[in-house]
Amino acid sequence: MIEFRNVGKTYQDGTAAVEEFSLKVPSHSTAVLLGSSGCGKTTLLRMVNRMVEPSSGSVLIDEEDISGVEPVALRRRIGYVMQHSGLLPHRRVIDNIATVPRLNGASRAEARRRGYELMEIVGLDTALGTRYPGQLSGGQQQRVGVARGLAADPNILLMDEPFGAVDPLVRIELQRELARVQEELKKTIIFVTHDIDEALTLGDQIVVLKAGGVIAASGTPEELVQNQQDEFVSRFLGLDSGRRSLKAAQTEDGGLLISDAQGRPLGVVEPEPERADRP
Numbered sequence: 047m048i049e050f051r052n053v054g055k056t057y058q059d060g061t062a063a064v065e066e067f068s069l070k071v072p073s074h075s076t077a078v079l080l081g082s083s084g085c086g087k088t089t090l091l092r093m094v095n096r097m098v099e100p101s102s103g104s105v106l107i108d109e110e111d112i113s114g115v116e117p118v119a120l121r122r123r124i125g126y127v128m129q130h131s132g133l134l135p136h137r138r139v140i141d142n143i144a145t146v147p148r149l150n151g152a153s154r155a156e157a158r159r160r161g162y163e164l165m166e167i168v169g170l171d172t173a174l175g176t177r178y179p180g181q182l183s184g185g186q187q188q189r190v191g192v193a194r195g196l197a198a199d200p201n202i203l204l205m206d207e208p209f210g211a212v213d214p215l216v217r218i219e220l221q222r223e224l225a226r227v228q229e230e231l232k233k234t235i236i237f238v239t240h241d242i243d244e245a246l247t248l249g250d251q252i253v254v255l256k257a258g259g260v261i262a263a264s265g266t267p268e269e270l271v272q273n274q275q276d277e278f279v280s281r282f283l284g285l286d287s288g289r290r291s292l293k294a295a296q297t298e299d300g301g302l303l304i305s306d307a308q309g310r311p312l313g314v315v316e317p318e319p320e321r322a323d324r325p
């Protein structure tokens with residue numbers, strides 16, 4: 047489990063990026079930090095691998111306060127995937143993926159073997175392993191970024207808008223792929239995004255943030271969509287514009303009652319009649 051305990055961050059220039067933030071992310075689940083630009087998402091994410099030191103409060107991994115863990119050692123056991131894949135341009139794809147296992151002491155052959163395995167896991171043709179990152183599409187580069195994040199087999203994966211720079215269709219494909227990978231690998235993931243659909247697709251828990259890292263709402267996707275107490279949240283989720291407002295409930299005769307976000311019935315979808323020509 048990852049726990050943020052009353053963390054705050056004021057940068058040297060006096061910017062209060064996060065005022066006071068607490069959150070528990072259970073092991074093997076995905077928490078999405080969702081919010082608009084500048085609300086402190088990246089700051090919070092980077093506290094977990096000590097790229098940012100909190101000014102107050104603490105971050106714990108499995109009950110251990112990470113301020114006592116050596117940062118380099120910590121980062122080697124936490125995968126980190128960024129928006130622009132962060133790949134080394136002068137190294138082949140396979141060696142980009144194999145970097146951390148190599149640093150962790152794996153032999154070159156073993157690290158590459160693992161690298162090719164990971165390429166398959168994230169849906170990349172292994173023939174691309176000998177290319178350089180610049181010879182791949184944006185979507186392929188992001189897959190390499192994910193494979194690299196997983197290379198040291200970390201329990202924790204930090205993902206900072208990893209699919210932000212690819213076109214919408216590829217983005218949806220990458221989201222599906224990540225959901226599939228997570229189904230299999232069950233990592234503890236913190237995923238930062240400002241894309242609501244992405245959050246609803248990937249999050250077991252979604253934390254909607256306002257400026258200063260203030261939690262406006264948190265819950266499962268269903269809870270967020272169904273319990274709209276906060277105007278900021280409902281505006282942010284687009285519910286008031288009707289985008290995600292439809293709900294369906296089973297009626298007694300097997301049909302579906304469709305209602306809007308306020309519970310106003312809009313109509314009933316009748317059950318399909320028995321067809322005589324069907325066996």
Ligand SMILES: Nc1ncnc2c1ncn2[C@@H]1O[C@H](COP(=O)(O)OP(=O)(O)OP(=O)(O)O)[C@@H](O)[C@H]1O
Pocket residue numbers: 057058059061062063081082083084085086087088089090240
């Ligand atoms: N190194 C820094 N020095 C000073 N201020 C910083 C620094 N890094 C971030 N900030 C400020 O802290 C606030 C939160 O930034 P952060 O990057 O955490 O937000 P974010 O929600 O991830 O934004 P985005 O979605 O644009 O990446 C912003 O006001 C930002 O300008």
